[in-house]
Amino acid sequence: MSKKVFIDGEAGTTGLQIRERLEGRSDIDFIRLPDDRRKDLGARRDALNGADVVILCLPDDAAKEAVALIENPDTAVIDASTAHRVAEGWTYGFAEMAEAQRDAIRASKRISNPGCYATGFIALVRPLTDVGVIPPFWPATCNAVSGYSGGGKSMIAEFEQGGTNDNYRIYKTELNHKHLPEMTQFGGLESPPLFTPAVGRYAQGMIVEVPLQLWALPDEPSVEQLHEILSAAYDGERFVTVAPLEQSLATKALQPEMLNGTNQLLIHVFGDEAGQQARLVAVLDNLGKGASGAAVQNLNLVLGVDEALGLS
Ligand SMILES: NC(=O)C1=CN([C@@H]2O[C@H](COP(=O)(O)OP(=O)(O)OC[C@H]3O[C@@H](n4cnc5c(N)ncnc54)[C@H](OP(=O)(O)O)[C@@H]3O)[C@@H](O)[C@H]2O)C=CC1
Numbered sequence: 001m002s003k004k005v006f007i008d009g010e011a012g013t014t015g016l017q018i019r020e021r022l023e024g025r026s027d028i029d030f031i032r033l034p035d036d037r038r039k040d041l042g043a044r045r046d047a048l049n050g051a052d053v054v055i056l057c058l059p060d061d062a063a064k065e066a067v068a069l070i071e072n073p074d075t076a077v078i079d080a081s082t083a084h085r086v087a088e089g090w091t092y093g094f095a096e097m098a099e100a101q102r103d104a105i106r107a108s109k110r111i112s113n114p115g116c117y118a119t120g121f122i123a124l125v126r127p128l129t130d131v132g133v134i135p136p137f138w139p140a141t142c143n144a145v146s147g148y149s150g151g152g153k154s155m156i157a158e159f160e161q162g163g164t165n166d167n168y169r170i171y172k173t174e175l176n177h178k179h180l181p182e183m184t185q186f187g188g189l190e191s192p193p194l195f196t197p198a199v200g201r202y203a204q205g206m207i208v209e210v211p212l213q214l215w216a217l218p219d220e221p222s223v224e225q226l227h228e229i230l231s232a233a234y235d236g237e238r239f240v241t242v243a244p245l246e247q248s249l250a251t252k253a254l255q256p257e258m259l260n261g262t263n264q265l266l267i268h269v270f271g272d273e274a275g276q277q278a279r280l281v282a283v284l285d286n287l288g289k290g291a292s293g294a295a296v297q298n299l300n301l302v303l304g305v306d307e308a309l310g311l312s
């Protein structure tokens with residue numbers, strides 16, 4: 001029997017991309033609201049409570065409001081906003097993050113979809129904190145650049161309709177990016193990384209990077225060891241790949257758009273010749289594994305179907 005799915009915020013950037021990925025699915029019946037009622041509280045309440053699974057693609061406040069409207073104990077929620085990522089009672093929707101995570105997602109009725117930057121950062125750091133090569137007290141740094149679709153409809157309009165001449169800009173100079181709590185908690189760290197995001201004049205795709213002074217880490221790991229740990233952590237995964245070291249050695253430059261339209265995340269471990277420094281790099285589509293792709297993967301897990309359905 002097909003399952004009823006309601007995407008609250010379907011007309012937004014993330015919502016539209018989820019719809020596209022679910023197009024043609026015979027196991028899903030969509031609950032949809034006409035355009036003039038998509039913000040109507042009563043109509044949303046009915047839709048939210050009538051669905052087997054709801055996917056929230058809303059600003060944080062509207063996402064909290066939506067959750068408060070749900071009384072049906074059988075309705076499962078996948079929230080793409082930042083509202084519940086480190087909240088009590090919610091399961092972090094990053095299936096590849098740890099061995100038990102997939103089963104936790106399958107069993108949960110409250111799943112938070114990870115932030116795009118957080119996905120890259122956690123993918124790079126978590127396997128290393130899990131084995132202790134990066135200790136929990138490590139003062140981690142994270143540099144990243146995203147396409148402007150990461151800022152949703154308003155930033156897309158800003159870049160595409162003459163609102164800015166910027167080709168590139170750094171932001172969050174106050175050092176208080178909204179992904180820091182999830183990066184800290186699920187990265188296995190005691191204190192937030194120093195995070196320096198930037199946005200460029202291109203629509204989508206991102207690079208998230210963690211630079212490491214290997215000589216300063218307690219165990220002074222080699223580049224080969226880091227690569228081994230990351231490769232073992234993602235062995236057999238369909239959506240997270242660690243490039244072979246030889247491939248990284250031959251890669252002299254990397255651009256953020258290479259995985260656009262996919263749910264893939266690619267990791268490179270770059271190192272200097274002396275083995276003293278490393279750059280851990282993740283490439284992903286902010287609208288793919290960083291948002292809509294991950295949401296569809298989580299939906300598939302909740303529905304008990306192949307988690308790769310509709311994803312490439
Ligand atoms: N863009 C990205 O790369 C990522 C975004 N996210 C998160 O996903 C969520 C959605 O982001 P994004 O798609 O980019 O944002 P958009 O601004 O593109 O879309 C948000 C949608 O929500 C609608 N909306 C706003 N308030 C309400 C309400 N009260 N009731 C019903 N609908 C409402 C908006 O309608 P209208 O435009 O008419 O106001 C719009 O269609 C956010 O929480 C964001 O943080 C997560 C990962 C990545």
Ligand SMILES: CC(=O)N[C@@H](CCC(=O)OP(=O)(O)O)C(=O)O
Nearest residue numbers: 082114115116117146150151199
């Ligand atoms: C370029 C840009 O502005 N990006 C957004 C992050 C988008 C994202 O993935 O964050 P959420 O999942 O938490 O919405 C930002 O930095 O706030």
